[in-house]
Amino acid sequence: MRLKLVPEVTNFDFFKRWKLWLGLSATMMVIGFTSFLLQGLNYGIDFRGGTTIRTEATQALDIGAYRAAIAPLGLGDITITEVFDPNFAEDQHVAMIRIEAQDDGEALSAEVIGTVQTALDTIAPGIKFVQVESVGPKVSGELIQTAFLAVVLAIGAVLVYIWLRFEWQFALGAVIALVHDVVLTIGVFSELQIRFDLAIIAALLTIVGYSLNDTVVVFDRVRENLRRYKQMPLGELLNLSINETLSRTTMTSFTTLLALIALYVLGGDVIRGFVFAMIWGVVVGTYSSIFVASTILLWLGVNRDWTKKNDTSGNQFANIDA
Structure with missing residues (x-):
């Protein structure tokens, strides 16, 4: 059937x-x-600019918990994704956190980044910020x-x-x-x-x-x-x-x-x-x-005169495979 x-x-x-x-x-x-x-x-961070933070922790990643910990800081649009790699150790849990550009500058200040790390440390003790990059308005x-x-x-x-x-x-x-x-x-x-x-x-x-x-x-x-x-x-x-x-x-x-x-x-x-x-x-x-x-x-309308051998306009490539 x-x-x-x-x-x-x-x-x-x-x-x-x-x-x-x-x-x-x-x-x-x-x-x-x-x-x-x-x-x-x-527009998301890709088009507005912002800061990308790569984190590593030994605890299993909980995106909801990460988001809940950062939300009270009032940093605007935040995107959190987990990074997978077969070469990672069993206790190596990596995340990419993207935070939109703030009104006073392109990148988060060192103080704000430290505040974010402190907030995440409450749910993932010992979390490390292994890489911090910024995307400016020009890019x-x-x-x-x-x-x-x-x-x-x-x-x-x-x-x-x-x-x-x-x-x-x-x-x-x-x-x-x-x-x-x-x-x-x-x-x-x-x-x-x-x-x-x-x-x-x-x-x-x-x-x-x-x-x-x-x-x-x-x-x-x-x-x-x-x-x-x-x-x-x-x-x-x-x-x-x-x-x-x-x-x-x-x-x-x-x-x-x-x-x-x-x-x-x-x-x-x-x-x-x-x-x-x-x-x-x-x-x-x-x-x-x-x-x-x-x-x-x-x-x-379309050309329906298929009898003219010399008139191949628009059909000379008709046999090209899609």
Whole structure:
């Protein structure tokens, strides 16, 4: 017995309310962009600067106890992660503590660092601060620029790839869908003020790849059907292609979400922001591959004259493997 989330043969009309889907997407993008302009993002230490402390203790690490001991000091955003290494001794427990930059300077003063060590010593006697490093505002600003450039270059590479593999109309539809996913993800982080750090940038780049994969699967079927049904209206052909790939798309998204939800519930605070971004990205990526990319393609139209031997525009690289 096989699990079927959708029937093998479906006949949904995905373009019956295409104006509603595009209007909904446009509204959500405007809300997200407005939230970003008005209240910005809740940048983590990676982007705001701060101090990183590497600790060693003989007692087993309890992140909750560490956080409770430091919280009364009023140092702002604090991130605590445990470091694992097979070369560590059995009684060697290492943690990385990141504390945001204070208003009066880039780094924590020696006095404040001593206060933090004293607070932790009450729950982990003999704890050592083996390394203390600071990230200043200049480095943080460079990280923001580099992260923004990475996302833009990723989307630009997608534009070129889809253009070579299909036609420019396919490329434009795919890129608009990717921009839609990235803007909505940044918008929800701004609206909910969830901490935004380098892990979220990694999630954004992963979302770009996931959404692109879904879109290419649909577009591949569209290209096959364009050759098979030369007289079928484009709207009907797009509907047919999406319905034919709907089972695969739904099953892929469902199984991915199962793993992500488990990580969100059981993975702890350290990766919760990253996993939330991935869950949101899978949902909006699946939505955009069906309702945004395909609708843009329907609006732009495609070249359906396959009889001209010399006209290979947009298809000369069609056999490139994904």
